[in-house]
Amino acid sequence: MKAYFNGKFISEDKVFISPFDRGFQFADGAYEVVRLYSGKLFKLDDHFERLERSLKELKIKVPDLKEIRKAVYQLINDNNLTDAHALAYIQVTRGMFLPRQHWFPPNHIQPTVYISTSLFTPHNKEIENGVKVLLENDIRWSRCDIKSIALLPNVLGRQKAIESNAYETIWVRNDFIMEGTHTNFCGIKNGKLITPPLSNFILAGITRKVVVQICDSLGIPVYEEPIKKQDVEIFDECMIVGTTVDVTPIIQINDWKVGDGIPGPFTREIQNEFFKLVMSDE
Numbered sequence: 001m002k003a004y005f006n007g008k009f010i011s012e013d014k015v016f017i018s019p020f021d022r023g024f025q026f027a028d029g030a031y032e033v034v035r036l037y038s039g040k041l042f043k044l045d046d047h048f049e050r051l052e053r054s055l056k057e058l059k060i061k062v063p064d065l066k067e068i069r070k071a072v073y074q075l076i077n078d079n080n081l082t083d084a085h086a087l088a089y090i091q092v093t094r095g096m097f098l099p100r101q102h103w104f105p106p107n108h109i110q111p112t113v114y115i116s117t118s119l120f121t122p123h124n125k126e127i128e129n130g131v132k133v134l135l136e137n138d139i140r141w142s143r144c145d146i147k148s149i150a151l152l153p154n155v156l157g158r159q160k161a162i163e164s165n166a167y168e169t170i171w172v173r174n175d176f177i178m179e180g181t182h183t184n185f186c187g188i189k190n191g192k193l194i195t196p197p198l199s200n201f202i203l204a205g206i207t208r209k210v211v212v213q214i215c216d217s218l219g220i221p222v223y224e225e226p227i228k229k230q231d232v233e234i235f236d237e238c239m240i241v242g243t244t245v246d247v248t249p250i251i252q253i254n255d256w257k258v259g260d261g262i263p264g265p266f267t268r269e270i271q272n273e274f275f276k277l278v279m280s281d282e
């Protein structure tokens, strides 16, 4: 497939990043992953808004976002993804500078911009049957609201889940549920949706926002409030939501079976609305 790299469209195996790029040296950058449903980009504006915010919070020069947007569309065309289930990956780093130094390089350094696309197989089995998740102490930094490319804790958390025959790890900080390694967490109790409030400890997920809107439209009350780890067993239903997992039911948390151990009716209703929306939204 073709990729976009600093203004050029080139074969992705011809993209080479300098060892002096600050993304390589310090994970000094931000990224977005955007979903294509049958070739249609979902919530692209929200992803660009969040990318801009992440870059500003990191004090990285914001590249021309209109050009990046155009490049995303061009890659979809050039890579024949106009009808495909796929992902677009956008990464911006602070740029390349020699010698290695922690503090910011001079102002004239240009950010490195990389965009790629790939085919994506929706996780239908998990969406249908539900998944097991683990609860683990949150080992991440305190700016999880920034979609930074520094993902090592998330890598370790996800690996632990996989090694434990689970699908996702949900981070717990000071006894409170935060979010997953690549997902947000929601629970249903007595017909109400409860999800942890936005803070510097969780990412403002775009799927989370869509799910909140869906609940509003369905008349399901939404409470954005802290969830204590010990209280997780009050939930009738739980789910993880995110760009790559859509709305995926949780049927087990550690050794505790959620509800009847099968996806519940509220989760199903939200899923149905979600999939209607992704096919209709531009």
Ligand SMILES: Cc1ncc(COP(=O)(O)O)c(C=O)c1O
Residues within 6 Å of the ligand: 179, 180, 181, 182, 183, 184, 202, 203, 204, 205, 206, 207, 208, 241, 242, 243, 244
């Ligand atoms: C830590 C974290 N939380 C939540 C999410 C879900 O966000 P979104 O719905 O925007 O994909 C992600 C997505 O990758 C994530 O990395």
